[in-house]
Amino acid sequence: MTGRFEGYAVLITGAGRGIGEATARRFASEGARVLVTDLDGERAARAAAGLRGDGLTADALACDIGDRTAVEAAVAFAADRYGRLDVLVNNAYSFHPDPPLVEDFEDEAWARDLDITLTGAFRCVRAAMPLLSAAGGRASVISVGSVNGEQDFGNHAYSAAKAGLAGLTRTLAGHCAARGVRVNLVAPGTIRTPGWAGREASLDRAAAHYPLGRVGRPEDIAAAVAFLASPDASWITGVTLPVDGGILIGNVGLRRALRRDSAEDSADSAEGRPDQVQDVVVGEPERP
C-alpha cells in the first residue's frame, strides 16, 4: 500500500464491523489516523484494537448517529486527538424489513430508518463542516448509499433513505464546493457482511444475479471510498458511484427470458452464468 493518506484524519460511522471496518482498515493501511465510531462501543474498540495490533493508527468511540450530542462529541474527539479532519465516511444505517403489506409499515419503523440512514448522515456533515472546511481544500465526505436508492430491490424506508442520500449528496456538494469540501456517494450492491448473518443462502442466490458473477466484499467498497477521498478524485464531487458488480446495468432475468435458443446462447453458457440464474427467488434479497 502507498501512503496516500499520510497526515489525513478520517472519521467513519458504523465502523465496528462490515464495510465500515474494512474502510477503516483501508484508510489506516494507507497512512491515515482513523477514528472508528459505532453505536456499539465495544465493537468499535475491538475494530480499532485490531488495526493498532497491525501497527496502524486508530482510535475508537461509541457514537450513535441518531444523537446530535454524540455526533458532535465524536467530531470534537477528532479535533482534540488529530487537530484536523480530512475525511468523513457516513456508513452507519438503520434497516427495518418490510412487512408483507405496506399498510402495516408503522410510523416508528419508517421514522427510525429515515432518521438514522438519511438524517444521521446530515447530522455528521453539519458537525464536521467547520473542521472539513479548514482542511486546506483536500477534504471530502463519502456516504455509503445503496443500489436500493437507484432501483427497486424492495424495502420502502431503507430505499427512500438511500435515495435521499443521493439528493443530499448533490446539494451538499454544491454547497460545500467553495469551502474546499467534496461530497460523494458510493452505492454498493449486495456485500457479504455480518449484517447478512443467518442469510447465507440469500447471498448465494443473489450471486447468480450479478453480471460479474459474485456478491461484493467489504473491501470492494472500501477501495471505492478511498478512491473518492484521494487526490485522484480531486475534480469529482456530487456523484453517486455504483459499486455493484454490474447489477444496475439492466435486468438479467429479462435478458435471459428474451434470449433465443441460438449460438449466441452457447457463448453465454460457456461462462456458466445462465444456469446459475435458474434458481433465483424473485424479491430476494431485500437489501442489496
Ligand SMILES: NC(=O)c1ccc[n+]([C@@H]2O[C@H](COP(=O)([O-])OP(=O)(O)OC[C@H]3O[C@@H](n4cnc5c(N)ncnc54)[C@H](O)[C@@H]3O)[C@@H](O)[C@H]2O)c1
Ligand atoms: N451489506 C450489504 O449488502 C450492503 C449493500 C448496500 C449498501 N450497504 C450499506 O453499507 C453500509 C454498511 O453496511 P454493512 O453491511 O457493513 O453493515 P453491518 O450491519 O455489518 O454493520 C453496520 C454497523 O453500523 C452500526 N450502527 C447501527 N446503527 C448505528 C447508529 N445509529 N449509529 C452508529 N452506528 C450504527 C452497527 O452497530 C454495525 O456495527 C450501510 O450504509 C448499508 O446500508 C450494505
